Amino acid sequence: MSSDEDFSLEEESPQEEQRAYYKAKYKTLEDLPDVGPATIVKLKEAGYHTVEDLAMISSNEVKSIEGLGDAFVKIVAEAKKTIETSFISAGDLLEIREKTLYLSTGCTTLDELLKPPLAPRGGIPSQSVSEFYGEFGSGKSQLCHQLCCTVMLPEDQGGLDGKALYIDSEHVLLPERMVQIGSRFGLSREQVLNGVVTAEAFTSNHQIALVEACGPVIKDNNVKLLIVDSLTSHFRSEYIGREMLAPRQQQLNRHMHRLLKISRGYNIPVVITNQVTATPDSFASRVPKAIGGNIVGHNSHTRTFIRKGRDTQRIMKIVASPFLPEGEAPMYLNEYGIISSEQIEKIEKEKEELEKGV
Ligand SMILES: Nc1ncnc2c1ncn2[C@@H]1O[C@H](COP(=O)(O)OP(=O)(O)O)[C@@H](O)[C@H]1O
Numbered sequence: 455m456s457s458d459e460d461f462s463l464e465e466e467s468p469q470e471e472q473r474a475y476y477k478a479k480y481k482t483l484e485d486l487p488d489v490g491p492a493t494i495v496k497l498k499e500a501g502y503h504t505v506e507d508l509a510m511i512s513s514n515e516v517k518s519i520e521g522l523g524d525a526f527v528k529i530v531a532e533a534k535k536t537i538e539t540s541f542i543s544a545g546d547l548l549e550i551r552e553k554t555l556y557l558s559t560g561c562t563t564l565d566e567l568l569k570p571p572l573a574p575r576g577g578i579p580s581q582s583v584s585e586f587y588g589e590f591g592s593g594k595s596q597l598c599h600q601l602c603c604t605v606m607l608p609e610d611q612g613g614l615d616g617k618a619l620y621i622d623s624e625h626v627l628l629p630e631r632m633v634q635i636g637s638r639f640g641l642s643r644e645q646v647l648n649g650v651v652t653a654e655a656f657t658s659n660h661q662i663a664l665v666e667a668c669g670p671v672i673k674d675n676n677v678k679l680l681i682v683d684s685l686t687s688h689f690r691s692e693y694i695g696r697e698m699l700a701p702r703q704q705q706l707n708r709h710m711h712r713l714l715k716i717s718r719g720y721n722i723p724v725v726i727t728n729q730v731t732a733t734p735d736s737f738a739s740r741v742p743k744a745i746g747g748n749i750v751g752h753n754s755h756t757r758t759f760i761r762k763g764r765d766t767q768r769i770m771k772i773v774a775s776p777f778l779p780e781g782e783a784p785m786y787l788n789e790y791g792i793i794s795s796e797q798i799e800k801i802e803k804e805k806e807e808l809e810k811g812v
């Protein structure tokens with residue numbers, strides 16, 4: 455892992471061609487063998503719009519679609535060749551891991567906090583789900599707005615040169631705020647407004663349906679970041695009472711698995727936000743519990759807690775991660791978005807110099 459290039463998707467070797475990880479062997483449904491227009495209609499009617507949608511079906515889900523018979527099983531098996539190998543060596547796994555892309559958050563201290571020891575740079579990683587949780591007003595949605603901007607930047611500026619897909623379950627997306635944050639990164643109003651695709655989720659089932667259907671949107675729009683803000687609010691308000699806990703967790707579990715599969719299947723970062731419970735426990739420990747309990751916790755690879763500090767100060771803390779050391783980092787939430795003190799100083803110095811006419 456000597457340079458950014460080692461992580462590039464462009465790199466190719468004969469073995470890689472064979473494995474064809476993330477480098478689609480079959481780019482569209484039409485490319486699959488023995489799949490004609492009539493079959494495509496049936497697949498789409500059944501909710502499978504992309505090769506990745508088919509490849510992500512788990513084995514116990516491969517039931518025959520009406521009118522397709524055993525052909526469906528074969529089609530799924532073929533689609534799986536695009537992104538899946540059942541048994542792989544640790545070396546192969548490393549090769550996949552090395553394809554992880556890191557999306558800069560636009561805040562230097564946060565990027566540093568999110569930098570795995572051997573990675574070329576820090577940020578929100580692809581191939582996994584990153585959860586940010588904290589109390590109301592801690593800055594979860596602001597961070598999501600900022601990530602929609604940084605994802606549009608070229609790779610040498612920390613971006614992924616793509617668009618963002620924002621699933622908004624709390625009616626919080628503010629395009630004008632995105633434009634304001636984007637200006638710090640040199641993004642024009644048009645760039646920002648054209649770079650985000652959004653859908654509002656009205657219920658938990660609607661949210662699940664949106665995520666299930668987002669494959670073609672990701673592909674057709676060069677989406678490089680999927681956000682679900684917030685993951686849990688509908689679940690929290692719809693599933694009330696102890697007896698609803700088990701069904702809620704079951705639905706959340708499936709939803710999370712789907713998000714994880716999307717992050718892997720498309721090699722993109724998935725960011726979810728989550729609220730905290732107002733249990734008396736919260737006062738006992740410095741880090742309150744997130745909604746959703748263990749299911750959300752186990753599935754989301756990196757969990758970061760956002761704590762409010764004095765005024766605009768925020769502290770982010772890695773609560774759980776398979777690849778990051780524990781730690782926390784200070785930052786601010788202000789007109790610029792989520793930003794480090796060093797970055798604020800730099801902007802203010804530049805402004806001063808401009809005013810002086812230097
Ligand atoms: N234009 C802005 N300028 C400065 N601060 C802002 C601006 N917009 C939002 N904020 C800050 O962001 C906070 C809301 O953060 P938000 O991300 O919505 O919280 P949540 O964690 O509940 O999603 C506001 O209380 C305010 O402190």
Ligand SMILES: [Mg+2]
Nearest residue numbers: 594595624626
């Ligand atoms: Mg919010």
